[in-house]
Amino acid sequence: MTTQIKSLQEYKDTYKYSVESPKAFWKEQAETFTWKKPFEQVLQWNFDEPNVKWFTGGKLNITENCLDRHIETRGDQVAILWEPNEPDSPAKTFTYKELLAAVSKCANALKANGIQKGDRVVFYMPMVPELAIGVLACARIGAVHSVVFAGFSAQALADRVNDATAKMIICSDFNKRGAKNIPIKTVVDDAIKLGCPSIETVLVHKNTGDSIEWSGVDKWWHEQVDPQSADCPAEEMDSEDMLFILYTSGSTGKPKGVVHTCGGYMVYTCYSFRNVFQYQDGDIYWCTADIGWITGHSYIVYGPLLAGATTVMSEGVPTYPDPGRFWEICEKHKVNQFYTAPTAIRALMAKGDEWPAKYDLSSLKLLGSVGEPINEEAWHWYDKHIGKSKAPIVDTWWQTETGGIMITPLPGITDTKPTYASYPMPGIQAILVDKEGNELTGNDVEGLLCIKFPWPSMIRTTYGDHSRCKNVYFSAFKDLYFTGDGARKDEEGRIRVIGRVDDVINVSGHRMGTAEVENAINEHPNVVESAVVGYPHEIKGQGIYAYVITQDKELGDDFRQEILDVVKREIGPIAKPDKIQFVTGLPKTRSGKIMRRILRKIASKDSSNLGDISTLLNPEVVEAVKDGALV
Numbered sequence: 001m002t003t004q005i006k007s008l009q010e011y012k013d014t015y016k017y018s019v020e021s022p023k024a025f026w027k028e029q030a031e032t033f034t035w036k037k038p039f040e041q042v043l044q045w046n047f048d049e050p051n052v053k054w055f056t057g058g059k060l061n062i063t064e065n066c067l068d069r070h071i072e073t074r075g076d077q078v079a080i081l082w083e084p085n086e087p088d089s090p091a092k093t094f095t096y097k098e099l100l101a102a103v104s105k106c107a108n109a110l111k112a113n114g115i116q117k118g119d120r121v122v123f124y125m126p127m128v129p130e131l132a133i134g135v136l137a138c139a140r141i142g143a144v145h146s147v148v149f150a151g152f153s154a155q156a157l158a159d160r161v162n163d164a165t166a167k168m169i170i171c172s173d174f175n176k177r178g179a180k181n182i183p184i185k186t187v188v189d190d191a192i193k194l195g196c197p198s199i200e201t202v203l204v205h206k207n208t209g210d211s212i213e214w215s216g217v218d219k220w221w222h223e224q225v226d227p228q229s230a231d232c233p234a235e236e237m238d239s240e241d242m243l244f245i246l247y248t249s250g251s252t253g254k255p256k257g258v259v260h261t262c263g264g265y266m267v268y269t270c271y272s273f274r275n276v277f278q279y280q281d282g283d284i285y286w287c288t289a290d291i292g293w294i295t296g297h298s299y300i301v302y303g304p305l306l307a308g309a310t311t312v313m314s315e316g317v318p319t320y321p322d323p324g325r326f327w328e329i330c331e332k333h334k335v336n337q338f339y340t341a342p343t344a345i346r347a348l349m350a351k352g353d354e355w356p357a358k359y360d361l362s363s364l365k366l367l368g369s370v371g372e373p374i375n376e377e378a379w380h381w382y383d384k385h386i387g388k389s390k391a392p393i394v395d396t397w398w399q400t401e402t403g404g405i406m407i408t409p410l411p412g413i414t415d416t417k418p419t420y421a422s423y424p425m426p427g428i429q430a431i432l433v434d435k436e437g438n439e440l441t442g443n444d445v446e447g448l449l450c451i452k453f454p455w456p457s458m459i460r461t462t463y464g465d466h467s468r469c470k471n472v473y474f475s476a477f478k479d480l481y482f483t484g485d486g487a488r489k490d491e492e493g494r495i496r497v498i499g500r501v502d503d504v505i506n507v508s509g510h511r512m513g514t515a516e517v518e519n520a521i522n523e524h525p526n527v528v529e530s531a532v533v534g535y536p537h538e539i540k541g542q543g544i545y546a547y548v549i550t551q552d553k554e555l556g557d558d559f560r561q562e563i564l565d566v567v568k569r570e571i572g573p574i575a576k577p578d579k580i581q582f583v584t585g586l587p588k589t590r591s592g593k594i595m596r597r598i599l600r601k602i603a604s605k606d607s608s609n610l611g612d613i614s615t616l617l618n619p620e621v622v623e624a625v626k627d628g629a630l631v
């Protein structure tokens, strides 16, 4: 097992060692895993191309490390504890032995359906155990998984399937979310109708069994998987072979496929899981994320299983059947580590203190937060009402591209301070730079957050477009990975991540490119142009504010609804603007660029001082936009 830091002194010593001798440090951690062939070199890298390779020459299979190597020591321990949508239905458990058998059966079914090493498989599923099983089955045979969050639209799904030229989609018939049964196989059908020429098979998991339409490419999961042998040899993978693609939003309209590879991702997710959550044998760990996002990949599936943990996976929503649901599950399964998003905390906080008060939360040893800055009020509520001021909060900063948690307190080891992600993990050289890329040394500074040296689980490329990876992350500053976030350091060097400095907004912890939403709005035939910005939102962190220029003079609520429908169709309900303001013009620079800074200020009700507008081509529109602002 990778090492686990136990004291502040050990953290300091380990951090120092990891920076002074990164190769030696990571070599020691990597050697704790099962390799089919040992690696020859720890690291080769340059950030110019970029070209980063960890544990070169090493051969492994990540599922052997998640499953097989635990069979002797903890074969009968629960690996996945699945809590269904309906509170009255019993939880379902998979021991490590059972999970290995289930993954192997599914892997054999994938092979029987023509999936080979290197092929891409897209998942479009609710939070059912079959999603985790399917993902691991891909990894077992060396197929590349790409999970698409099951709230995305048919168009968004088709775009991702086609970008990845996937051979297979694995989906469920329905997605149970609270009292709703959302048909999701129909979304896959619609995506196929839009055109997914590479798809040969759609494997359908029966979740509710309600009737669905059926076509030539469809096959039932149970008919394909159940008859298979529970023995499937683990494919030998190179350390740098692709493990998965996960699409995420950037500043341009097109989502990018972030690529992670086998060896480095394995080492870092296990190391970070064990240290950040201080997992001890017998603990019950629960992360409420969806496997459609990176948090679910790294800290529901891979990290916990690599560490031999019991990981809770839950279907449904936090407010069904009532806003006590999370706390009820914590009590029921005696959860020790609980990891969720600030948006969920704020939403539940708004429902009142009486909900957590109904449940015995004494099993909780630590609380985690991820996905967006946590505001002070939510931090204190979480601490007081959930952790009873006894469970340290780990405010974990990281990204899809970083693969694992980068900046975080270590519970009970380093101190915590509300709204601060605080200190970097061992091996992570986080620095702040000014706009020219000069490092801001010392404390009490504010700047752009960059990482100076490679870490094992970092992004390797953006699928099918390496130059995009270079341009977005490695071209801003020489020899630095640029995160896209702004941050400040306090007097003691704790880091607080303030938010994005690019055109990406963070809505309920979901990353959204403003250009993506604009492209969708512009699909409406009566829209001339649009500009989308984020504004502070009490529950979601940021809300979506859209300024829309239209040809139509008669604008009513119908039109507003049509725009919402277009966005829902093009991306999905998560991208629907909270506010739509119709305008006759948008503030632009002489070169024709929209001045978003001004629009952001107006949307944030902060328009008293708009800064320098002398470079505007059309300063007169600013007053008009201000006058029409939706408050």
Ligand code: WTA
Residues within 6 Å of the ligand: 248, 293, 294, 295, 369, 370, 371, 372, 373, 374, 395, 396, 397, 398, 399, 400, 401, 421, 483, 484, 485, 497, 498, 499, 500, 506, 509, 510, 511
């Ligand atoms: C933001 C989620 C402040 C940040 C794991 C980052 C945070 C983006 C935090 C990545 C945090 C994530 N404090 N901001 N603790 N965690 N962010 O790729 O802007 O979905 O760049 O990864 O979320 O979002 P992503």
